[in-house]
Amino acid sequence: MTGNNEGYRFYITPDEYALAAANGIHAEAVNIRVRLWAWKVEHAITIPIRKQKDRRQWAKVAKENGVCYQTFMNRVLSLGWDEEKAATTPILDRYEVIKEIADKKGRIIPREYLELAKKNGLQNIVHKRVKRGWDFKTAATLPPMDKVTSGKIGAERSKNSSKQAEIQAWKKWLFPRRAKTV
Numbered sequence: 212m213t214g215n216n217e218g219y220r221f222y223i224t225p226d227e228y229a230l231a232a233a234n235g236i237h238a239e240a241v242n243i244r245v246r247l248w249a250w251k252v253e254h255a256i257t258i259p260i261r262k263q264k265d266r267r268q269w270a271k272v273a274k275e276n277g278v279c280y281q282t283f284m285n286r287v288l289s290l291g292w293d294e295e296k297a298a299t300t301p302i303l304d305r306y307e308v309i310k311e312i313a314d315k316k317g318r319i320i321p322r323e324y325l326e327l328a329k330k331n332g333l334q335n336i337v338h339k340r341v342k343r344g345w346d347f348k349t350a351a352t353l354p355p356m357d358k359v360t361s362g363k364i365g366a367e368r369s370k371n372s373s374k375q376a377e378i379q380a381w382k383k384w385l386f387p388r389r390a391k392t393v
Contacts, residue, residue, distance in 0.1 A: 221246050223255075231256035266294060273298035320347060327351040 223245055231241045234257060244255035266287070273283040276299055286297035303311070318325075320341055328337035328351035340350035356364075 219249060220252060223252055227252055227256050234259060236260055269294040269298045276301060278302055320350075324348065324351045 223241060228238050228241065231238070236256060236259065240260055241255050244250040245252055266284075270280055270283055273280065278298060278301070282302065283297050286292040286300075287294060290297075292300075320337065324347040325334070325337065327348075328334050331352055331354070333351060333355070336355065337350045341347065
């Protein structure tokens with residue numbers, strides 16, 4: 212034989228089946244271990260079969276509490292929860308999870324200002340305003356501009372910025388040797 216399976220043998224003697232049975236391993240398990248999973252025969256007949264913990268009772272409790280089987284098992288096996296906690300802890304909806312995480316991490320905007328913004332109909336823009344440097348109270352209370360006012364301010368800024376650009380162009384033309392300021 213060559214390759215990675217050097218020393219691998221798939222034939223199991225009757226004596227090895229008898230030894231496996233004496234160790235509490237049934238013949239089908241030995242066959243699967245050796246022929247399907249490529250275990251060495253010595254390991255297949257001596258390593259005992261793992262006993263699965265009977266969690267049917269807790270799975271039933273979980274189902275009664277609205278926790279599906281996969282979630283229950285994930286909580287037990289991956290998260291390391293005990294069966295009782297995994298079966299009885301209700302599933303949180305997405306918004307509750309976000310709220311819980313925000314409370315643990317600490318809020319950027321205090322809850323009172325968020326409630327004030329919600330009361331004023333500004334819950335969708337208060338975060339953007341605070342991110343842009345507004346204080347909490349102003350961000351939560353100042354109503355948004357109407358389109359006419361916004362248009363006037365934009366036109367004024369545009370006019371001012373075009374004047375500034377014209378002045379800069381004249382300075383470059385009049386004083387070409389002057390060092391650029393950063």
